[in-house]
Amino acid sequence: xxxxxLPESKPPELIxxxxxxxxxxxxxxxxxxxxxxxxxxxxxGSAYVEQGKNKIMCAVYGPREAHPKHIALPDRAVIRxxxxxxxFSVDERKSPAPSRREMELSKVIRESLEPVVxxxxxxxxTIDLFVEVLQSDGGSRCxxxxxxxxxxxxxxxxxxxxxAACAVGKVQGKLALDLSDSEDKYGEADLPVAFVxxxxxxxxxxxxxxxxxxxxxxxxxxxxxxxxxxxxxQREALKKKYHEMKEAVEEKExxxxxx
Amino acid sequence: xxxxxxxxxxxxxxSYRPIVIQSGLIEKANGSVHVSLGKSKVxxxxxxxxxxxxxxxPDEGVLTVNAELVPLASxxxxxxxxxxxxxxxxxxxxxxxxxxKAIDVKSLVIQRGKKVxxxxxxxxxxxxxxxxxxxxxxxxxxALVNAKVGKFEMKADEVVVKPGRHALPLNxxxxxxxxxxxxxxxxxxxxxxxxxxMSARLTVTIDKNGAICAMQKGGLSGFTVEELKRIVGLAVxxxxxxxxxxxxxxxx
Numbered sequence: 001x002x003x004x005x006l007p008e009s010k011p012p013e014l015i016x017x018x019x020x021x022x023x024x025x026x027x028x029x030x031x032x033x034x035x036x037x038x039x040x041x042x043x044x045g046s047a048y049v050e051q052g053k054n055k056i057m058c059a060v061y062g063p064r065e066a067h068p069k070h071i072a073l074p075d076r077a078v079i080r081x082x083x084x085x086x087x088f089s090v091d092e093r094k095s096p097a098p099s100r101r102e103m104e105l106s107k108v109i110r111e112s113l114e115p116v117v118x119x120x121x122x123x124x125x126t127i128d129l130f131v132e133v134l135q136s137d138g139g140s141r142c143x144x145x146x147x148x149x150x151x152x153x154x155x156x157x158x159x160x161x162x163x164a165a166c167a168v169g170k171v172q173g174k175l176a177l178d179l180s181d182s183e184d185k186y187g188e189a190d191l192p193v194a195f196v197x198x199x200x201x202x203x204x205x206x207x208x209x210x211x212x213x214x215x216x217x218x219x220x221x222x223x224x225x226x227x228x229x230x231x232x233x234q235r236e237a238l239k240k241k242y243h244e245m246k247e248a249v250e251e252k253e254x255x256x257x258x259x
Numbered sequence: 260x261x262x263x264x265x266x267x268x269x270x271x272x273x274s275y276r277p278i279v280i281q282s283g284l285i286e287k288a289n290g291s292v293h294v295s296l297g298k299s300k301v302x303x304x305x306x307x308x309x310x311x312x313x314x315x316x317p318d319e320g321v322l323t324v325n326a327e328l329v330p331l332a333s334x335x336x337x338x339x340x341x342x343x344x345x346x347x348x349x350x351x352x353x354x355x356x357x358x359x360k361a362i363d364v365k366s367l368v369i370q371r372g373k374k375v376x377x378x379x380x381x382x383x384x385x386x387x388x389x390x391x392x393x394x395x396x397x398x399x400x401x402a403l404v405n406a407k408v409g410k411f412e413m414k415a416d417e418v419v420v421k422p423g424r425h426a427l428p429l430n431x432x433x434x435x436x437x438x439x440x441x442x443x444x445x446x447x448x449x450x451x452x453x454x455x456x457m458s459a460r461l462t463v464t465i466d467k468n469g470a471i472c473a474m475q476k477g478g479l480s481g482f483t484v485e486e487l488k489r490i491v492g493l494a495v496x497x498x499x500x501x502x503x504x505x506x507x508x509x510x511x
Contacts, residue, residue, distance in 0.1 A: 040386045041298040042333045053286060057385060059331030082330065082338050087381040088288035088304025096327050096381070097340065130331040130338075134302060134383070135285045 014171045014183055021171070023052075023180060030166070030178045030226055035146070035237035037154045045155025047237075049147035052180055053137035058147035060155040063125035077122035081110035081129040083144055089136045105141050106131075112145050112165065112194035112204035118158040127157060138184040139167045145194050145204065146230060153238055162234045163203060164227035165194035168219040170211060175219045177226055191219050195227035267452060268297070273493060275448040278501065280397070280508035282405045290406025290427075292509055294398040297450060298388035300332075303380060303398035305406045307427070309369065309418045310377035320367020320375040324353035326382035326395065333387035351475045352382060352396050355433040355464035359472035361403065363428035369411045374418050376411055378403075378427065389451035392462050392475075396435040397501060401509035403427055433472050434502045435464040436494035440478075445486060447493060461487070463494035467502065 014022055025031070031052035040046035043059035050056075066072035083105040087093050098106075109131060117127070129152065131144040142165035149163040169179040170189040184190055189209025195202055202224075211219065264271060276297030285291035288304035310321060326349035328336040341349070356362065367376040380402065382395045407424040439449035439457035446453055449460065458480035464473040471491065476482070482490070 040300070040331065041388055042386055043331055046331070055285070057331060061330075061334050064334070084329065084338075086285075086302075086304060086327075086383050087325065087379065088285055088291065088306050088383075091287055093306040093308060093379050093381075096325065098338075128330070130329065132329050132331055132383075132385075135287050 012182060012186065014186060015174060015176075021176065021180075022182065027174055027176045028222060030229065031180065033146075033230065033233055035150065035233055037150050037237050037241045043151070043155075045151045045153065045157070047147040047150035047154060049143045051137070051139065051143045051146075051178075053135055054133070054140050054143045055135040056140065056143050056147050057132045057134060058144065058151040059130045059132075060127065060148075060151040060157065061130075062127035062155070063122035063157070064128070066124060066126045071126070072124045075120060075123050077117075077119040077125045077127050079110055079114055079117060079119060079127045079129065081106045081113070081131065081148070083109055083131045083133070083141065085133040085136055089133045105144070108204055108206065109141060109145055109148060113149055113152065113163055115199075115201060115203050116149070116159045116161055116163055116196055117152060118160070121158055127152075138179040138181045139192065141165070141204075142167050142192050142194070146234060150234055150238060154241070161196060161198050162231060162238075163194050163196055164231040164234060165192065165204060166223050166226040166230060167192040168223040170209060170215065170219075175215060175222060177222050189215075191216070191223065193220065193223040193227065195224050197228050197231050266446065268450060272444055273447045273497075275497065275501070276450070278397070278504055280401060280504060282401060282509045288402075289408050290402040290404070292398045292401030292405055292505075294394045294401065296390060296394040296397075296448065298386060299390060299394050300384075300386035301391065301394040301398045302383045302385055303395065303402040304383070305402040306379045306381070307406065307408045308377050308379065309374055309411065309420075312368070312372060312375045317372035318368055319364040320362075321377040322353070322357060322362055322364065322380070323377060324349045324356065324380040324382065324399065326352070326384065328384050328387070332384045336384075336387070347475070347477070348391055348395055349382060351392050351435070351462055351464075351473065352380070352399050354473040354475075355396055355435055356380070356399065356403070359431040359433040359464070359466040361400070361429055361431040361433055363430050366428040369418055370413050374413070376408075387451065389454045390437050390448050393435050393437050393448060393501075396433070396464065397505050400432055400434060400502075401505045403429060404432070404506060404509040432467045432502050432506065433464050434498040434505065435462050435473070436497045436501070437462040438490045438493060440480070440482060440486065445490060445493070447497060461490050463491055465494050465498035469495050469499075
């Protein structure tokens, strides 16, 4: 489909003369993040992530009986992950059949989370992780990891800690944190990173574009710093659910005492 | 299941669970509506794109309804191509919209026989606690009402989309009402627990004039003629209330 004014032969102005990005952020600034835990009724664990225009729902089922049975392992749970985009999540409707990109992202998201899950506690079972992108913006795999690790925790699956994720990229020659859609599209590099802060372990690392070694090192540092911030937000979101439950119970108890 | 005229969740046999409708959540879609029907959650996104008409209807645009029972919605849903439940859901929603002539497909033509607007209605089930058909039909209607589309024009053999916020050409507002039979009792808006024990189910889609525009019976048993008449009567009543809720929430 041909849109008027688009496609542009020249990329739009992504960083202005004062160093601000098209959405008004500084180069080292994250987009606003909203995290919610326990949003779905049927799933064993669930989480919702909004980051920029990303709107992502994550759900965990399991540990549950492996199906088909032959995929089960005798010494640990099998973790499966499906990253999937809704047909209306992008500008041009996407076929609901899984694309090669979605298959790859499913794999790298799973591998970013496997290191923290104590899968050997649940032999012969599966833990199924579903990441549904309802609306996509730049950095949906990282937002997916943020939500997926919250959903795992919400399902009560033992983990060493939460996994945080964030991308860094190069836009008009400058390193920029947490790329938006257009920065990813017109930028010169994209470096998504998942990080387990206390273990000091990078569990997802991909890169496309062009970076010098110095840029890579600096960019990685920016991404890890952002992951630490996000890790704090994840912990807050997880605690919030239980605070709310506690308050609800206390309120109920109080009203019963009065009655 | 039913004791003293009350259902397990405290409802009477003829009432719906609470309905919460939110619109415009997906900015990248032309229209979107999220419906919570009790604990069931369905999101519908409408996208309007350019395509070719079917050869036998060169002067009509295309309506496509697709449903995904995404696996996060229920332990019973598995990844993969749509199964029979998803296909039935999409087709029942489609039939209500199509047969009530809700969309004026003739005005979706850009160039006769060559280029038309294709309206994609994608039903995304997020949490399955029963009666997905009614939740999806309400969300689909809402998303169509909510949709804002640019202006499609031919310019030197190419379709150009001028930015704009025009509503889709809608003539009708179909709403479905599903009733399940549990024992000898008819239950409007069955929850998942009720669906598990129902012997049969009937969906009746009612248009804005109170006429029936689509029906679908499901389940292993059947209905008596008296039961069918009662269900249609219930559908006419309940659909009017639900239509008003959808239209109020989806506009804007």
